[in-house]
Amino acid sequence: MDPRYDIDVLLDEVVTLPSLPGTVAEIMRLVNDPNCPLLSVAKVLAADPPLAMKTLRLVNTAFYGLQQKVSTIEHAVALLGLKVVENLVFTATVFDIMAGDVDVFFRHSVSCGLAMQVFAEIGGADMPVSSSAEASVHGLLHDIGKIFLKEFLPEEMALVKETSRTRGICWEKAEREIIGFDHGEIGARLAQKWKLPAHFVEGIRGHHDMARCEQAEYRPVAAMLGVADYVCCQCGITAEEGAVVHLDAAAWAEAHIEKAHLPTMMNLFFEKLPSVDELINCARE
Amino acid sequence: MGALAFLDGRQGNVVLVGARDNPKGAVLVIPSEVAGEVETFPLDAGIRYLSEGAIVDVLCMQARAFGSSGLKPPAEATG
Numbered sequence: 477m478d479p480r481y482d483i484d485v486l487l488d489e490v491v492t493l494p495s496l497p498g499t500v501a502e503i504m505r506l507v508n509d510p511n512c513p514l515l516s517v518a519k520v521l522a523a524d525p526p527l528a529m530k531t532l533r534l535v536n537t538a539f540y541g542l543q544q545k546v547s548t549i550e551h552a553v554a555l556l557g558l559k560v561v562e563n564l565v566f567t568a569t570v571f572d573i574m575a576g577d578v579d580v581f582f583r584h585s586v587s588c589g590l591a592m593q594v595f596a597e598i599g600g601a602d603m604p605v606s607s608s609a610e611a612s613v614h615g616l617l618h619d620i621g622k623i624f625l626k627e628f629l630p631e632e633m634a635l636v637k638e639t640s641r642t643r644g645i646c647w648e649k650a651e652r653e654i655i656g657f658d659h660g661e662i663g664a665r666l667a668q669k670w671k672l673p674a675h676f677v678e679g680i681r682g683h684h685d686m687a688r689c690e691q692a693e694y695r696p697v698a699a700m701l702g703v704a705d706y707v708c709c710q711c712g713i714t715a716e717e718g719a720v721v722h723l724d725a726a727a728w729a730e731a732h733i734e735k736a737h738l739p740t741m742m743n744l745f746f747e748k749l750p751s752v753d754e755l756i757n758c759a760r761e
Numbered sequence: 762m763g764a765l766a767f768l769d770g771r772q773g774n775v776v777l778v779g780a781r782d783n784p785k786g787a788v789l790v791i792p793s794e795v796a797g798e799v800e801t802f803p804l805d806a807g808i809r810y811l812s813e814g815a816i817v818d819v820l821c822m823q824a825r826a827f828g829s830s831g832l833k834p835p836a837e838a839t840g
Contacts, residue, residue, distance in 0.1 A: 706814070706817065707817055707821070710817055710818055710821035710822075711821045711824065711825065711830075711832050712821075712825060712832055712833040712835070713832070723814060725812065725814065728813040728814070733813065735808060735813050735816065736808075738808075738813060738816050738817065738820075739804075739805065739808070739816070739820065742816075742817065742820045742821075742824075743781065746781070746824050746828060746830045747830075749830040749831065749832070750830065750831060753831075
């Protein structure tokens with residue numbers, strides 16, 4: 477079957493990807509300014525009370541495992557640093573986009589964030605992410621393209637689901653056959669529109685197939701996402717009911733996940749899984 | 762749990778008998794070099810024989826069948 481859509485045409489004529497809220501864009505700009513004083517980020521965030529409240533609720537969930545309660549944005553910035561607060565603000569924003577979606581999808585995305593966080597904590601400096609907070613955002617974002625495909629191409633996505641189920645093929649392969657590209661590609665376009673760093677863009681693009689990364693240096697983070705996705709699916713936490721999952725055997729080495737670390741990583745993942753519910757409830761408050 | 766291909770080329774089985782905190786909760790069963798006999802050892806001792814994907818498969822199945830993480834039990838466990 478010939479692919480039905482050209483992604484550029486689709487983005488021009490059919491799909492409208494959301495813009496990043498102004499507060500978040502400003503915080504990202506400030507955090508990436510080496511001369512930015514800590515308090516300026518806190519001021520910008522405090523000027524957006526709903527986002528500030530959601531960020532504070534998030535940081536105080538068991539998911540982030542802090543030993544002390546954080547009650548102000550200034551405290552969060554001082555305690556966690558600008559990059560972590562940036563990731564929290566971004567998480568709160570993505571939650572607003574995802575929270576209205578079906579529960580299985582949201583749970584899969586948050587659980588994938590947890591798996592990434594655990595890999596980063598246990599794997600340490602060997603892992604292709606700069607922090608566990610950044611790793612968590614990677615997991616949260618990896619399937620975000622599905623939201624827009626389901627919103628703008630509902631009939632095609634229903635056919636993707638049926639094709640994946642009846643032929644026993646991976647979801648993303650069915651997307652490529654029926655739509656012409658997969659959710660990783662449209663998710664990467666969203667990340668580009670939001671001016672996210674390249675590691676996010678390429679991680680989303682290549683999480684089902686590292687070879688799709690346009691910049692080879694980001695293949696390890698794409699592979700790490702593929703592994704996190706696989707772990708969640710093997711736990712029964714799939715983004716789609718009954719989805720078929722495939723992981724390239726090369727992904728483990730590419731992601732720098734050592735076999736000796738796996739039992740420890742998995743134990744921590746299982747221990748922290750209950751915190752996913754708390755985070756989801758927080759997002760929906 | 763089922764059949765498994767080990768990295769040394771042998772075919773064996775994994776038997777799940779308990780939760781992850783039980784050292785013998787997952788047991789690998791591999792045919793011995795002596796005909797008709799089998800070797801058994803706990804998962805931790807047999808990790809070198811398994812691929813990363815197989816380790817995750819076993820641990821996830823064990824958590825779903827016996828764990829307390831709130832995971833859905835595998836289909837075969839629910840009948």
